[in-house]
Amino acid sequence: MSSDPTDAAAPDRPVPDRSAGIEPVPGVAKPDPILRADGIRRSFGGLTAVDVDHLEVQRGTITALIGPNGAGKSTLFNLLTGFDRVDSGQWTYEGRSLQGLAGHQVARRGMVRTFQLTKALTRMTVMDNMLLAAQGQVGEKMLGGLLRLWTTQEAANRKRAIELLERFKLDTKRDEMAGSLSGGQRKLLEMARALMVQPGMVMLDEPMAGVNPALVQSLLGHITALRDDGMTVLFVEHDMDVIMGISDWIVVLAEGKIIAEGCPDDIRSNTQVIDAYLGASHDDPAAATGEDR
Numbered sequence: 001m002s003s004d005p006t007d008a009a010a011p012d013r014p015v016p017d018r019s020a021g022i023e024p025v026p027g028v029a030k031p032d033p034i035l036r037a038d039g040i041r042r043s044f045g046g047l048t049a050v051d052v053d054h055l056e057v058q059r060g061t062i063t064a065l066i067g068p069n070g071a072g073k074s075t076l077f078n079l080l081t082g083f084d085r086v087d088s089g090q091w092t093y094e095g096r097s098l099q100g101l102a103g104h105q106v107a108r109r110g111m112v113r114t115f116q117l118t119k120a121l122t123r124m125t126v127m128d129n130m131l132l133a134a135q136g137q138v139g140e141k142m143l144g145g146l147l148r149l150w151t152t153q154e155a156a157n158r159k160r161a162i163e164l165l166e167r168f169k170l171d172t173k174r175d176e177m178a179g180s181l182s183g184g185q186r187k188l189l190e191m192a193r194a195l196m197v198q199p200g201m202v203m204l205d206e207p208m209a210g211v212n213p214a215l216v217q218s219l220l221g222h223i224t225a226l227r228d229d230g231m232t233v234l235f236v237e238h239d240m241d242v243i244m245g246i247s248d249w250i251v252v253l254a255e256g257k258i259i260a261e262g263c264p265d266d267i268r269s270n271t272q273v274i275d276a277y278l279g280a281s282h283d284d285p286a287a288a289t290g291e292d293r
């Protein structure tokens with residue numbers, strides 16, 4: 001990563017289109033992939049949740065992972081970030097294998113994901129949430145041990161936490177319980193927590209879910225600022241306006257497989273994508289194309 005992600009605002013410079021010229025076909029090779037995955041499979045009983053032959057994520061882009069309910073988006077996120085185990089497959093981040101690593105080890109390599117705040121986290125202050133995130137994405141079982149290890153790194157971590165809370169306009173909330181934050185503020189905290197480990201790639205799980213429409217623009221600005229600061233963003237989202245509005249590239253999953261990839265215009269006009277959404281009984285078909293209803 002070339003610049004400090006704690007910069008308060010997105011730099012005022014044009015962002016190069018890093019997905020220009022890439023052919024819109026499933027599994028297409030990218031000129032400068034930060035993440036490469038091959039043969040990623042995961043079944044639950046008889047159900048194949050994920051069956052991805054090849055996926056590359058281009059460095060420095062905002063890439064959306066979309067698909068109807070049950071398509072396998074969350075499972076793929078969990079697998080790539082070490083929060084679930086593949087049945088088979090290999091994947092690399094920055095050319096190094098992540099196979100078999102736990103979530104916190106993946107985060108320390110620089111690929112970090114956001115999580116909805118768990119109950120335990122909502123009972124901690126905003127600042128303690130940030131300090132805990134600095135330890136990497138460990139399970140709550142390890143909380144006690146980590147609390148004791150805080151002292152050494154604490155000063156540096158506090159400084160970084162304050163910078164990030166200022167960036168996300170949460171600095172006045174630092175001593176409040178995370179559970180008292182609004183839906184949008186929680187999303188901001190989830191993003192701020194992810195940045196504590198200075199990642200090169202951030203994976204956002206439904207960053208707009210439960211957010212008041214008034215805060216959507218601000219959140220979108222923060223997501224594009226991550227990319228403009230040099231990070232790669234991969235996100236799962238259902239809101240088609242958001243997806244079409246900020247994505248450089250879109251990967252479409254259906255029944256565990258990548259059925260389409262391309263820039264927003266490619267995806268909007270892709271009949272296979274429209275069919276996949278039309279075939280999913282509990283999704284709104286109009287949403288598949290991002291058309292006004």
Ligand SMILES: Nc1ncnc2c1ncn2[C@@H]1O[C@H](COP(=O)(O)OP(=O)(O)OP(=O)(O)O)[C@@H](O)[C@H]1O
Binds near residue numbers: 071
């Ligand atoms: N732990 C599990 N045990 C059994 N089945 C699971 C498990 N996790 C996911 N599945 C199944 O795997 C399939 C893919 O689920 P997944 O949650 O990854 O889809 P998704 O695309 O994220 O869906 P949504 O958009 O609704 O969140 C679904 O059929 C789901 O029921």
